[in-house]
Amino acid sequence: MVSRFGAYILLMLKVFRRPDKMKVFRKQFLVEIYNLGIESLGIVAIISVFMGAVVAIQTAYNIDSPLLSLTLVGFTVRQSVILEFAPTIISLILAGKVGSRIASEIGTMRVTEQIDALEIMGINSSNYLIFPKVIAAMVINPVLIIISMGFGLMGGYFVAIFTNLFTTQDYVEGIRIAFDSYTITYAIIKTIVFALLITSISGFEGYSVKGGAIEVGAASTRAVVWSSIMIILFNLILTQLLLS
């Protein structure tokens, strides 16, 4: 495990260099923005709406005391979605979707000698393949997370419309209570770090594949598992650092 961590660091030293040709990098970057970000929009929206709705229903059911205001529902949904659900849960979902995609794409390129072909041409293959993905994810994932927050809050609003657990007025008022914009900053910082972890770990797993199709599958699984573990670990570290 120590040697793999060493190999990861060495690879990252090769990845984080100035691209061979900026024009090519810009093109790759835009392609990755689409592949990693825009293509994930659907799943992010669906999960966020349901996440917000479930938090709203659970909170409403748990408010038994008549002394507690139903505006608490909106407040709880907002805090849960912004602080934890959008940045962390959506990043875990993206670790599965994007991480496996990156690892299998680069792993397949490795076993079909496409990476060797890049090396033969004198191209820094790790930089060419991984760097645009890392930068693209660090740019587009915060956008996805902001969108997720919006959809999450909408999920709670739909509950207010379609049930009589609480009113839309209570919900909107609750969302606006004691709002601290730093929570958004905190969520974005976490998301950027998670994006770096997902893409670099998955890129490393794909790049270091040796063998054939079975190893590509195994690398894809390792990418998702390690990305998820690191997201959870860094979630704890960043929360302590940024909110304490």
Next chain:
Amino acid sequence: MIEAKNISKSFGENQVLKDISVKFEKGKTNLIIGQSGSGKTVLMKCLIGLHEVDEGDIFFDERDFSKMSFKERKNVRKELGMLFQGGALFDSLTVEENVMFPLTMYTNQLMEEKKERVNFCLNWVNLENANRLFPSELSGGMTKRVAIARAISMNPKYLFCDEPNSGLDPHTAGVIDDLIQRLTEEFQMTTVVNTHDMNSVIKIGDTISFIYKGELWWEGDKEHILNTDNKELNDFVFATELTKRLK
């Protein structure tokens, strides 16, 4: 000319190449032959720098490639084309984009100039109307021809081919052999071909190096390979039923 001097390579305890010295001449098709596991692919990967040699030196026209830094090697690699066993075309790019790729990375040519060069290379390999196809839409022979077109797009001085005929029918394999030989002669490239296809050996083997258990066992050409008394080479050359009967 490419020259390897006393190169050795081990993977752990397993010594794959043992003190090999060999020269590959300009304007000739230089073949490396040997059984599977003999070390010929490792030798080729050492020559192009995909594996680092443990001992010895590799010279590209008297430039010591094995002692160069990554940046210095980059300049040599621009002069080098490689045809991989499976083609190694980039899946996400069209045929045109694959052939154009080295030009995009290393030149500042205008799109029109690049397209002109791509079409020239594709014409060379008889693939005039395949520009917009993706690698998944190509047959085995077409894949190899596109890979050749990509390998020659930068007008290389050195061409390496790793088992160019593997997985091809005899007729298509002959077409690929002809292409490699024509390219070598017309552009005066130093071509190194790694193969165990005896048809290729007889047809295009201007110089032949036989690798046996990691050692350079025999050197010669297509005129002499059938009349040697080297036992291991004879066992290799006349291994199939067809060649045994012809003998």
